[in-house]
Amino acid sequence: MTTVLERVRSGREAAGERWRGAPRWVRWALLVAVIAFFYALPNKEFYQYLGPIPTPGANFTQVLFTVSIYVLLAVGLNIVVGFAGLLDLGYFGFFAVGAYTVAVLTSPSSNLKTLWPWLLVVPLAIGLTMLSGVMLGTPTLRLRGDYLAIVTLGFAEMIRIAAVSSEFLKGQRGFNQIPHPPGKYADGKPFFGVLDARPYYWLVLTLIILVVIGVRNLTHSRVGRAWISIREDEDAAQLMGVPTFKFKLWAFASGAAIAGLAGALFAGKQNFVNSQNFELLNSIIILAAVIFGGSGNIVGAIVGGGLVAYMIERFRGIELFGVELYEYRFLIFGLVLVVMMIFRPEGLIPNRRRAAEFKDRRKEVIVGE
Amino acid sequence: MLLEIDDVSLLYGRIQALHGISLTVAEGEIVALIGANGAGKSTTMRAISGIRPIATGSIRFEGEDISKLRADLRVRRGLCQAPEGRGIFPGMSVLENLDMGAYTRRDRAGIAEDLARVLDLFPRLAERRKQAGGTLSGGEQQMLAVGRALMSRPKLLLLDEPSMGLAPMLIQQIFDIIKEINEQGTTVLLVEQNAQQALARAHRAYVLETGKIVKTGTGAELLHDPAVKEAYLGVA
Ligand SMILES: Nc1ncnc2c1ncn2[C@@H]1O[C@H](COP(=O)(O)OP(=O)(O)OP(=O)(O)O)[C@@H](O)[C@H]1O
Numbered sequence: 001m002t003t004v005l006e007r008v009r010s011g012r013e014a015a016g017e018r019w020r021g022a023p024r025w026v027r028w029a030l031l032v033a034v035i036a037f038f039y040a041l042p043n044k045e046f047y048q049y050l051g052p053i054p055t056p057g058a059n060f061t062q063v064l065f066t067v068s069i070y071v072l073l074a075v076g077l078n079i080v081v082g083f084a085g086l087l088d089l090g091y092f093g094f095f096a097v098g099a100y101t102v103a104v105l106t107s108p109s110s111n112l113k114t115l116w117p118w119l120l121v122v123p124l125a126i127g128l129t130m131l132s133g134v135m136l137g138t139p140t141l142r143l144r145g146d147y148l149a150i151v152t153l154g155f156a157e158m159i160r161i162a163a164v165s166s167e168f169l170k171g172q173r174g175f176n177q178i179p180h181p182p183g184k185y186a187d188g189k190p191f192f193g194v195l196d197a198r199p200y201y202w203l204v205l206t207l208i209i210l211v212v213i214g215v216r217n218l219t220h221s222r223v224g225r226a227w228i229s230i231r232e233d234e235d236a237a238q239l240m241g242v243p244t245f246k247f248k249l250w251a252f253a254s255g256a257a258i259a260g261l262a263g264a265l266f267a268g269k270q271n272f273v274n275s276q277n278f279e280l281l282n283s284i285i286i287l288a289a290v291i292f293g294g295s296g297n298i299v300g301a302i303v304g305g306g307l308v309a310y311m312i313e314r315f316r317g318i319e320l321f322g323v324e325l326y327e328y329r330f331l332i333f334g335l336v337l338v339v340m341m342i343f344r345p346e347g348l349i350p351n352r353r354r355a356a357e358f359k360d361r362r363k364e365v366i367v368g369e
Numbered sequence: 370m371l372l373e374i375d376d377v378s379l380l381y382g383r384i385q386a387l388h389g390i391s392l393t394v395a396e397g398e399i400v401a402l403i404g405a406n407g408a409g410k411s412t413t414m415r416a417i418s419g420i421r422p423i424a425t426g427s428i429r430f431e432g433e434d435i436s437k438l439r440a441d442l443r444v445r446r447g448l449c450q451a452p453e454g455r456g457i458f459p460g461m462s463v464l465e466n467l468d469m470g471a472y473t474r475r476d477r478a479g480i481a482e483d484l485a486r487v488l489d490l491f492p493r494l495a496e497r498r499k500q501a502g503g504t505l506s507g508g509e510q511q512m513l514a515v516g517r518a519l520m521s522r523p524k525l526l527l528l529d530e531p532s533m534g535l536a537p538m539l540i541q542q543i544f545d546i547i548k549e550i551n552e553q554g555t556t557v558l559l560v561e562q563n564a565q566q567a568l569a570r571a572h573r574a575y576v577l578e579t580g581k582i583v584k585t586g587t588g589a590e591l592l593h594d595p596a597v598k599e600a601y602l603g604v605a
C-alpha cells in the first residue's frame with residue numbers, strides 16, 4: 001500500500017520538475033495559450049467543438065460565469081488558508097456582505113432608496129467586507145487554535161440568518177432590479193445585459209488575472225515570507241521579529257476584500273439577490289476546493305475552485321438509475337476528497353513548500369506511532 | 370547591564386512557573402542558566418523574548434523597560450532566541466530559514482556578510498543550503514536554529530538547550546561555536562541541561578529550582594560547588 005502511494009506521489013513530483021525546468025518562453029507561451037483559451041471558451045462557435053466539455057443540463061455560458069466566481073473566491077480564500085494558514089470556515093459570509101452591500105445601495109426594493117450606480121458601490125462593497133474582516137479578525141486572530149474557525153463559521157451563519165429574517169435585508173423576497181455594470185456597444189445596446197452572460201464572465205476573468213498578479217507579487221515580497229513563516233511555525237515567526245498579528249489580519253482582510261468583490265460582481269450580474277444564495281454549504285465547498293486544488297499554491301486554488309464548481313454543474317442532466325447525477329453531487333465530491341486526502345493530502349497542484357511541510361508531518365506521525 | 374530581570378513572576382493559567390526571579394547579563398558575557406526539568410528555564414526565556422507575558426516584575430534591556438513590548442519589537446532591539454525544540458520552518462530551505470533570521474534587517478551588505486559568517490561557522494549548513502529545513506537531521510536543525518538566530522545580528526543571543534539531542538562530538542562542537550560567537554562580540558544567555566559543558570564556558574551562571582533562583586556565581590565557582598555537583602553534574 002505505502003509503495004503504491006509513494007509511486008503516485010513521486011510521479012506527480014516529476015511532472016512538476018519538468019514544468020519548472022522548462023525554458024521561460026515555453027512557460028510564457030503556454031500561459032498565453034491557456035488564457036486565450038479561457039477568453040474564447042464562452043463563444044458557442046468555439047465550445048461546440050469541445051466534445052463533452054460543455055454542460056448538457058445548463059447554459060454553458062452561465063455555468064462559466066458561476067465557475068469564474070468560484071475561482072475568484074478560491075484565489076481569495078487561498079490567501080487566508082493557503083498562505084497564512086488560517087482556517088476560515090465562513091468565507092462565503094464575506095461574499096454575502098459584498099452582494100448585500102450592492103443590493104441595499106442600488107436596488108429600488110431597498111428601504112434606503114439610494115439607487116446608486118453599480119460601479120460606485122463596488123469599492124464601497126469591497127471596503128465594507130474588508131472592514132467586517134478586520135472587525136472579525138481583531139479579537140480572534142490574537143488567539144491561537146480553533147477560535148477563528150468557530151468564529152468565522154458563526155459569522156457566516158449570522159449573515160445568513162440576518163438575510164433570511166431581517167426586514168431590512170428582505171429575506172426570500174430579496175432585492176430586484178440591481179443595476180448592471182456600465183458600458184455600451186457602438187450601437188447603444190448595453191454591454192452587460194440580461195441574456196448574454198459572456199461579458200460578465202470576461203469581466204470576472206480579467207479581474208481574476210489582475211488579482212492573481214497582485215497576489216503573486218505579494219507572496220514574493222516580505223509579506224509573503226511573513227505569511228509562510230506564520231503558517232509553518234507561528235512562535236518561531238514571532239521570535240524572528242515577524243509581527244504575526246498584523247500579518248494574519250492582513251491576510252484575513254485581503255481575503256475578505258476579494259470575496260466582497262466577488263459578491264459585488266455576482267449581484268451586478270444576477271440583478272437579484274435573496275437569502276437563498278448564501279447557504280453555509282458554499283463556504284465548505286470553497287474551502288474544500290482550495291484544499292483539493294492544493295492550498296498555498298495560486299494555480300492549485302484556481303484549478304481546485306474551477307474544477308469543483310464546474311463538475312457540480314456538469315452533473316446536471318446526466319441520469320444514473322433514473323436519478324439525476326446532480327442529486328449525488330456532494331456524495332461524489334466527498335468521495336473524491338477522501339481519496340484525494342489519502343493519495344495526495346497536499347492537493348492536486350501543491351506548493352513545493354507545502355508538500356515538504358506535509359512530509360514533515362507524516363514523519364512526525366510515523367515517529368509518534 | 371545589557372539585560373536586567375527584576376523580580377519577575379509568570380503564570381500559565383493558574384500555575385505559577387516563575388516566582389520572582391532576578392538575573393542580569395552584562396555585555397560580552399556568556400551567562401548560563403541551569404536547572405532540572407520543569408524548573409522554568411524555558412519559561413524564563415519566553416518571558417525575555419516576549420512570547421509569554423509576565424505577571425509582575427520588570428525586564429530591562431539596555432536600560433529600557435521592555436516588559437510590555439511586543440515580541441517582534443524586542444527582536445528589532447537586538448534580542449533573538451533560538452527556541453527549545455529548534456522551531457525551524459520545515460517547508461523553507463536552509464537558506465530561506467537563515468533569511469528569515471534577518472527578517473527585521475534591511476542592510477543587504479550586512480546580511481550577506483552575516484550569512485557568510487554563519488555558513489562558515491556551520492559548514493554542514495553550507496552543504497545543505499537548498500534542502501528543506503524539515504528534512505534535516507536533528508543536529509543539523511539545531512545548528513540551523515542557532516545560525517538563524519545569529520542572522521538577526523543580536524546584541525543578546527538567547528539559546529535554549531542548543532545541545533539537546535546531539536551526539537557527544539557535536540555537543541563539544543556546538544559549545545565551541547558558542548564560545549566563538551561570544552568572542553566575536555555577541556552576548557549569550559544559555560539554557561542547558563548539559564551543566565558541565567555550560568558551566569565550563571560561562572562567565573557566570575544561575576541555578577533555577579521550581580521557578581526560583583537558588584544559587585549564582587561564576588561558572589568555575591558553581592562547577593566546584595558541592596550541591597551543584599551533586600544535583601546537576603551527576604557526581605556524588
Ligand atoms: N504552556 C504551558 N502551560 C502550562 N504549564 C506550562 C506550560 N509551559 C510550561 N509549563 C510548566 O511550567 C513549568 C516550567 O516549564 P519550563 O518549560 O520552563 O521548564 P524547563 O526548565 O525549560 O524544563 P526542561 O529542562 O524540561 O526544558 C513546568 O512545570 C511546566 O509543566
Ligand SMILES: [Mg+2]
Nearest residue numbers: 410411412453
Ligand atoms: Mg526547557
